[in-house]
Each structure stands twice: as C-alpha cells, then as structure tokens.
Amino acid sequence: MANQHFGVRTGVRWDPAVEAYFTACFGVPRLAAMSAALARPSLTPTLRVNTLRSNPQELIQKLQRELWKQQQKDHHPNHRYTGQHHGQDMANARRSAGLDGEVSSCNELPITATNKTSNSLDGGDAAASKMAGVMVSAKRTQPPTDPTTTTTVRLHPRVPAVAVMFGRGPCDVDDYSPGLPEVVINRFAGEAVLKGAHVYAPGILAASAGIAAGDLVVVSAALERPVGHNDGQGADAHADQDHLSIHGDGVSVRLAVGISRGAKVEPDGSVPLSWARQPPPPKLQRSQRSSSPRQGQMRQRQQERRRRQQGGARGAECDEEPARAGGMREAVKPRTEAECMSRHGSSSSHGSSNERCSGDSINDSWAVLGSDISKPSSSSSSSSCSSCSRDSERSSWDNISSTGVQEDKGGNSSGSISRRSERAFLGLARAVVGRRAMFRAQEGLVLQMERRLYDVPSCNGLLRGEVMLQALPSIIAAQVLNPRPGTSVLDMCAAPGGKTTLLAALLGDQGRIVALDRTAAKVAEIRSLARDLGVHCVEAYQADAKEAVLTMTAAAAAAAAAAAEQPMEEKAAAAGAVGRIPSPPVSLPSAAPPPSSPRLSAIPSAAPSSATPSSAAPSSAAPSPAAAGALLLGPPPYPAGTFDYILLDPPCTALGLRPRLLHSWNLPQLRAMAAYQRALMHTAVRLLAPGGEMVYCTCTINPDENEANVAWALDRFSGSLQLLPAEPLVGLTGLTGADPETGSRWLNEQEAAMVQRFDPGLLFPGRMMGLILPPLPLSQPPAHPQAKEQEPGFRCDDDDDDEDDEDEEELPWVDDVMGFFIARLRKVS
Numbered sequence: 010m011a012n013q014h015f016g017v018r019t020g021v022r023w024d025p026a027v028e029a030y031f032t033a034c035f036g037v038p039r040l041a042a043m044s045a046a047l048a049r050p051s052l053t054p055t056l057r058v059n060t061l062r063s064n065p066q067e068l069i070q071k072l073q074r075e076l077w078k079q080q081q082k083d084h085h086p087n088h089r090y091t092g093q094h095h096g097q098d099m100a101n102a103r104r105s106a107g108l109d110g111e112v113s114s115c116n117e118l119p120i121t122a123t124n125k126t127s128n129s130l131d132g133g134d135a136a137a138s139k140m141a142g143v144m145v146s147a148k149r150t151q152p153p154t155d156p157t158t159t160t161t162v163r164l165h166p167r168v169p170a171v172a173v174m175f176g177r178g179p180c181d182v183d184d185y186s187p188g189l190p191e192v193v194i195n196r197f198a199g200e201a202v203l204k205g206a207h208v209y210a211p212g213i214l215a216a217s218a219g220i221a222a223g224d225l226v227v228v229s230a231a232l233e234r235p236v237g238h239n240d241g242q243g244a245d246a247h248a249d250q251d252h253l254s255i256h257g258d259g260v261s262v263r264l265a266v267g268i269s270r271g272a273k274v275e276p277d278g279s280v281p282l283s284w285a286r287q288p289p290p291p292k293l294q295r296s297q298r299s300s301s302p303r304q305g306q307m308r309q310r311q312q313e314r315r316r317r318q319q320g321g322a323r324g325a326e327c328d329e330e331p332a333r334a335g336g337m338r339e340a341v342k343p344r345t346e347a348e349c350m351s352r353h354g355s356s357s358s359h360g361s362s363n364e365r366c367s368g369d370s371i372n373d374s375w376a377v378l379g380s381d382i383s384k385p386s387s388s389s390s391s392s393s394c395s396s397c398s399r400d401s402e403r404s405s406w407d408n409i410s411s412t413g414v415q416e417d418k419g420g421n422s423s424g425s426i427s428r429r430s431e432r433a434f435l436g437l438a439r440a441v442v443g444r445r446a447m448f449r450a451q452e453g454l455v456l457q458m459e460r461r462l463y464d465v466p467s468c469n470g471l472l473r474g475e476v477m478l479q480a481l482p483s484i485i486a487a488q489v490l491n492p493r494p495g496t497s498v499l500d501m502c503a504a505p506g507g508k509t510t511l512l513a514a515l516l517g518d519q520g521r522i523v524a525l526d527r528t529a530a531k532v533a534e535i536r537s538l539a540r541d542l543g544v545h546c547v548e549a550y551q552a553d554a555k556e557a558v559l560t561m562t563a564a565a566a567a568a569a570a571a572a573a574e575q576p577m578e579e580k581a582a583a584a585g586a587v588g589r590i591p592s593p594p595v596s597l598p599s600a601a602p603p604p605s606s607p608r609l610s611a612i613p614s615a616a617p618s619s620a621t622p623s624s625a626a627p628s629s630a631a632p633s634p635a636a637a638g639a640l641l642l643g644p645p646p647y648p649a650g651t652f653d654y655i656l657l658d659p660p661c662t663a664l665g666l667r668p669r670l671l672h673s674w675n676l677p678q679l680r681a682m683a684a685y686q687r688a689l690m691h692t693a694v695r696l697l698a699p700g701g702e703m704v705y706c707t708c709t710i711n712p713d714e715n716e717a718n719v720a721w722a723l724d725r726f727s728g729s730l731q732l733l734p735a736e737p738l739v740g741l742t743g744l745t746g747a748d749p750e751t752g753s754r755w756l757n758e759q760e761a762a763m764v765q766r767f768d769p770g771l772l773f774p775g776r777m778m779g780l781i782l783p784p785l786p787l788s789q790p791p792a793h794p795q796a797k798e799q800e801p802g803f804r805c806d807d808d809d810d811d812e813d814d815e816d817e818e819e820l821p822w823v824d825d826v827m828g829f830f831i832a833r834l835r836k837v838s
C-alpha cells in the first residue's frame with residue numbers, strides 16, 4: 010500500500026497562534042475535524058443549474074449522459090478502479106443515492122463495502138488515520154457500458170437547481186511497490202492535484218534517478234517547514250471601522266521546503282535538503298512597515314497567487330472554491346492547454362488549476378516555496394486565553410521541524426533529508442517525459458495522474474452555459490437573499506460573478522443587479538460570465554464598494570458634472586454595463602420601495618425540479634421603479650437607501666477553502682480582515698432601502714469575520730438592523746459566547762439559530778467515510794430548534810412530508826462542504 014510509506018496528514022496546517030485561537034474558539038475535536046476535512050477535497054462537488062436556460066430535471070439526464078461519454082473517453086485500463094470501502098456507511102449512502110453497483114464518477118466503478126480497517130496507515134497513528142479518513146482500495150474493472158446505470162450526478166434533495174456529483178477517497182493503490190520511482194512536487198501543485206489536476210513542469214521538485222517517459226511513478230507533495238525567524242516582519246493589526254493600519258512589531262517565521270529543484274529521490278525515499286542561508290530582509294522603518302489593510306491583503310494575495318501560479322499543476326476539473334480562485338469560470342469556460350498556449354504563447358508557465366495561463370516561471374525552488382508567515386508576539390496570542398499556551402502555539406511547526414531539520418545559530422535549517430514520512434502521498438502518475446526533461450522544461454505536462462488519493466468527478470467544460478461549478482454554501486447564500494423579480498440588487502464584492510449570476514437567475518433576469526468589484530480585470534470576468542450564462546440584468550462596474558454611497562460633497566460634484574455630461578444611461582453603457590440600454594431613459598430614483606412580502610416561500614424546500622425562475626418568484630412581487638428592467642442604475646456612488654437587496658460577500662481570509670495543506674494567515678491579519686469587512690458592512694447598511702434585506706457571507710471558518718461581525722453590525726445599528734433566519738437553513742447554527750481573546754461578543758442563542766455556519770468535517774458525519782470522531786465537547790454546535798433529527802448539525806423543516814424524510818436519510822452525502830457563513834439582515838428604519 011503506497012499510503013503507508015508516507016506521512017499521514019492529519020489536516021491543514023495553521024499558523025500556531027491561529028491554531029491556538031481556533032482551538033479556544035472551537036475546542037480540539039471540532040477544530041481537528043475541520044482541519045482534516047480542509048486538507049482533502051470535497052467528495053460531493055456541486056453544479057448549479059442555470060435555470061435561465063435549463064430545467065434542472067431535464068438537465069440532470071443530460072449531465073449524466075455527458076459524464077458517461079466523458080467516462081468512456083477517459084477510460085483507460087489504468088483508470089479502472091473498483092473501490093473497496095471500509096464501513097457499511099458509504100455503501101448505504103451510495104445505495105440510497107442510487108449509486109450502488111454502478112459507476113459513480115468518471116474514474117470510478119462499483120463500490121463494495123468491506124470491513125477493512127485503516128490500520129494499514131503509517132506509523133500506527135490510529136487517531137490520525139481516522140482523522141485522515143479510511144482507505145479505499147483501488148482495483149481494475151471494466152468500463153461502464155450502459156449510460157442509464159451510470160448514476161454519477163443527482164439533484165440535491167433540499168437545495169433547488171443543484172446537481173451533486175460523487176467522488177471518493179482516500180484511496181490506496183494496490184499495485185504500489187516501494188520500488189516504484191517517485192516524483193516530489195511542491196505544495197501548490199499538490200493542492201491542485203488533490204482537486205483533480207495533472208502536474209506541470211514548474212511544480213516538480215525532485216525525482217528518482219532513471220525515470221523514463223511512460224514510467225509509472227509515485228507522486229508526493231513536500232510540505233514547508235520553519236527555517237528561521239525574521240525580526241520586525243510580523244504585524245499587529247490596529248483597526249477602526251473605516252481604516253486600518255498594520256504595525257510590524259512581531260516576528261515572522263520563514264517557511265521553506267528545502268528541496269532544490271532537480272534533487273534526487275534516493276531508493277529509500279530520502280531526498281537531500283539543500284538549505285541556503287537567505288540574507289535577512291532589510292529592516293524597515295516603522296512608518297514603512299505600516300500599510301493599509303488593502304495593501305496588506307494585496308501583498309498577501311499577490312504572493313499567494315504568484316506561488317500558486319508557480320505551483321505547476323494544472324487541469325483541475327472540479328474546483329469547489331470558484332468564487333475565491335476563479336475556478337467557477339474555469340468550469341464554465343475551460344482552458345485547455347492548447348487554449349493556454351495559443352493565448353499566451355509557448356513561454357507561459359502554468360499555475361494551479363485556479364489560475365492558469367498566467368504568471369512567470371521561477372525555477373528556484375526556494376524562491377517558489379519559501380513563504381513567510383508572521384509570528385505574532387506571545388502577548389498577542391496568549392494574553393487572555395488559557396488554551397493559547399506557548400506549547401500549543403508551537404506545536405504545529407515544531408512537529409515538522411523535529412523530523413530531521415537542524416537549525417543553526419541564525420535560526421536557519423541545515424543539512425538533513427526529507428523522508429517519505431514527511432511528505433503527502435497523492436497517487437500514481439505516468440511520466441510524460443523522462444527525468445532530465447522534467448527539470449529542463451519550464452512548462453508543459455510532465456505527469457499524467459492515473460490513480461489518485463481522491464477521485465473527484467470531472468466536470469471540466471461540461472454543458473457550458475447550462476451548468477456551472479459552484480460550492481453548495483455559495484449557492485445557498487444567494488438563495489437566502491432570494492431577490493424578487495423586478496427589484497434592485499447590489500452585489501458589493503461581486504467578482505467573478507458566481508453569486509451575481511445566480512441572483513440574476515432568481516430574479517428571472519427581471520430587475521437590476523449592480524455588481525461592483527474593485528479590480529478591473531475581475532469586472533471583465535463578471536461581464537463575461539453574465540454573457541456566457543445569458544444574463545442581461547447585470548451591470549458591472551469597477552469601484553471600491555466602501556465608497557459607493559453618495560455623500561453630500563459627492564452629490565454636489567455629481568450635480569455639477571451632470572449638467573455638463575452625458576445622461577446616466579450613456580455613462581453606464583460607456584462604463585461597460587452588461588444590461589440593456591433603456592429606452593426611453595428614466596432618472597435615478599432616490600430610493601427604491603422596500604420588498605413587501607416574505608421571500609422564502611419562493612424557495613421550494615422539497616421540490617427542486619420546480620425551481621425555475623418563474624415558479625420561484627412570488628406572484629405578488631411588485632417591481633420597483635428602480636429596477637423594472639427599464640433602466641440602468643449606472644456606476645456608483647448611489648444615494649443612501651437605493652437598493653432593495655444587497656449581497657455582501659467581502660474579501661475574507663478564505664480559511665474554509667479546501668483542499669489546503671497550509672494556511673499561513675496570522676492572527677493580526679485575521680483581525681485586520683474582519684475590520685475591513687465591517688467598513689464594507691457600514692456602507693451596505695447605508696445603501697439598503699428601509700425594509701430592504703442584505704446577506705452577509707464569507708468562506709472562512711474564522712468567528713471574528715463571521716459571528717463577531719454580525720454581532721457588531723447588530724449593536725452598531727441597533728434599532729435599525731434586524732437579524733432574520735437565513736433560510737433555507739442547511740448549515741449549522743452560529744457560535745454563541747464571546748471571542749476568547751478580545752472578549753467581544755459573538756451571537757446569543759436566538760441569533761445563532763438564525764445564521765448558517767458550514768464547518769467542513771462536521772456537516773459530513775463520520776458514517777460516510779468511516780471517520781470516527783471523539784464526542785463533541787461543549788463547543789458542539791447546538792441542533793437547530795427546528796431540527797427533527799438529533800444528528801449534530803442537521804436542520805430539517807418541520808413541515809417535511811414523507812418524501813422529505815427519505816431525503817433526510819440521504820443528507821449526509823450532500824454536505825461535505827467548504828467552510829462558510831451566512832447571515833441575513835433587514836433594515837427596519
């Protein structure tokens with residue numbers, strides 16, 4: 010078994026202070042479950058059906074046929090697996106999903122339950138093995154022959170117009186022998202492989218001697234380890250509502266893999282490390298170190314993007330975090346290698362699945378993989394929290410550095426080896442080129458993955474324009490807002506437009522959606538996605554959403570400019586709005602009327618097939634003059650109270666995205682991000698019409714960006730902002746209590762029951778994967794008041810009929826989600 014020769018990953022690795030903070034917030038078992046789930050891909054990726062073009066019921070048949078065709082095309086003898094799962098539960102779940110004995114993914118064939126246990130994992134670390142999941146043995150079998158039995162995709166029983174696909178894992182590979190040659194790739198390439206990518210030249214770090222084209226090789230990912238501290242590079246966040254600054258008072262920890270590109274994997278699996286002492290970064294003046302939150306975030310994102318672009322894996326087909334990384338667009342508009350080449354020429358290097366076709370190639374593995382994380386001072390991490398002891402703070406990095414790296418007096422690691430047990434096994438691949446060419450090449454496919462640790466169904470380019478890859482919680486966020494046709498909607502941070510276009514579908518393309526994003530290139534993505542999906546009611550503008558309210562000064566300036574300028578509609582058209590140009594033009598309204606009726610009747614909880622736009626809208630909906638489809642609202646700023654609905658999906662730390670092997674955000678950065686979001690919330694509340702509703706959502710598990718921000722908004726706008734149930738309720742309840750560090754309040758019981766928290770690993774009970782979790786402590790999420798079933802985390806409507814009861818049985822297999830948070834608020838005055 011290949012896996013047992015490699016390290017067992019117990020989960021995503023965190024900055025130690027963040028880990029300590031999360032431990033205090035969630036408790037050890039809950040955080041462990043989340044960390045384990047975050048380090049693997051979701052096995053139930055979801056596709057959103059574009060109801061503007063397709064009927065979900067019919068689409069599902071079409072999807073099945075397409076998947077079957079793809080499966081036939083892709084079917085190679087080496088792709089043929091028969092999974093054997095341990096635990097009856099997977100088999101039961103599959104049987105209920107209609108998958109039993111049938112092909113259930115493009116690379117997947119029948120699953121039969123066995124009682125095989127996970128003791129084949131390395132090191133006898135049973136707890137870790139359980140956290141990492143059980144093994145599924147992979148055996149060859151025949152390709153499918155009958156499309157009617159190829160049940161790879163199914164409509165979600167509770168969330169309308171969502172198709173769920175089924176993956177499996179972790180798998181083991183039955184014909185692995187320790188003698189097989191090995192190729193070590195970097196973390197970013199590794200994460201992309203976990204999502205379904207193949208490996209491209211920039212991602213390669215080391216390889217066994219003598220690999221020739223066509224050889225079967227083991228693929229593993231090397232993980233960063235701490236290699237010293239940089240004084241003065243840390244950051245303590247100081248934030249107020251609208252403005253933040255980051256002061257560099259801390260100490261940063263440098264991370265690196267230490268494997269030079271071109272290194273040799275010895276027959277025993279060891280790889281020599283070649284540590285190079287890096288010159289310390291120049292000391293900055295305090296004033297130079299301070300930066301705006303935006304600069305800090307940009308730097309962080311640019312660094313991360315650059316590293317991912319240099320990661321060198323490409324071709325992921327099922328990215329479940331499209332909104333954060335552009336994967337949604339990829340799903341709709343896939344870029345093949347040929348397309349990439351033709352767009353960017355042969356000199357382009359390719360990044361991860363999410364950000365292909367860009368970036369320069371950097372061959373220096375140190376430069377590629379070195380990563381700084383800030384290590385906050387002990388006072389910032391442990392001042393008020395008993396769990397944040399130095400011991401727990403140091404744990405995650407120390408575990409790694411204790412595996413053979415010695416530090417010199419300067420804190421730099423030196424001469425040692427990387428062992429298999431320090432790397433993550435990813436699967437087997439066929440070498441496309443020989444060893445020498447792997448390292449000579451700057452680009453191009455070098456490893457074609459054949460057997461993967463996780464098999465997620467392929468959906469690259471599938472029925473473009475009719476479906477798009479979108480994570481379940483993202484879909485639910487838009488459905489919670491559920492704008493009525495004919496109303497005006499503001500999507501404040503909209504790119505790449507996944508939720509914007511879903512809102513348009515919920516509007517039945519009747520009304521106005523203004524989509525803002527501060528990045529020009531991303532605004533182009535929104536427009537392009539809207540075009541692809543046949544959406545007309547969206548007008549997208551590049552703008553800082555924080556500045557989107559018309560102030561008195563701006564109003565005076567606008568009035569002066571208006572006298573001399575073209576009409577608003579022409580201005581909007583010139584700015585590149587997607588929607589129709591009105592005829593005749595109508596003037597901008599001072600405020601849109603509030604939505605008048607409760608919305609959620611619009612979402613049928615048990616009849617997804619009827620979730621077409623027309624049936625989803627209550628017939629009583631009265632189009633507001635602002636958004637009757639007859640005019641463009643034009644670019645910002647807008648008068649206060651302009652919008653009936655607002656979606657605020659702000660930039661966040663994205664600590665709910667998966668699969669991730671490392672999250673390097675530090676605590677001050679987490680705090681700074683939450684403050685930035687509060688500034689956006691402030692604007693959102695001003696722009697919302699009285700009676701209007703907004704949804705605030707993030708893709709992070711960080712309570713500071715979720716519960717704490719909602720509590721802040723309720724207190725800050727007390728009397729004028731009201732929390733509403735974020736229906737349809739699918740996720741867990743929110744966190745109650747207070748921040749263990751700052752003491753600022755989270756939610757009370759009542760409020761917590763109204764929001765939705767999606768915690769990976771918790772919404773995916775152990776029974777599917779054979780994952781056995783220790784009993785949840787006090788921090789266990791309370792069952793929703795409406796929940797009939799006492800299963801932790803599941804919410805069921807009271808009025809379910811028999812058919813729904815059947816669905817409940819099946820819920821576990823559709824809730825293997827990313828980390829996410831949703832709150833719904835109404836402006837009452």
Ligand SMILES: C[S@@+](CC[C@H](N)C(=O)[O-])C[C@H]1O[C@@H](n2cnc3c(N)ncnc32)[C@H](O)[C@@H]1O
Nearest residue numbers: 332502503504505506507508526527553554658
């Ligand atoms: C979480 S993403 C939005 C994802 C999007 N809602 C979707 O579902 O496709 C956050 C976006 O906010 C944008 N952003 C960040 N700060 C902003 C600001 N001040 N004004 C407008 N957009 C901003 C970023 O460029 C990024 O595209």
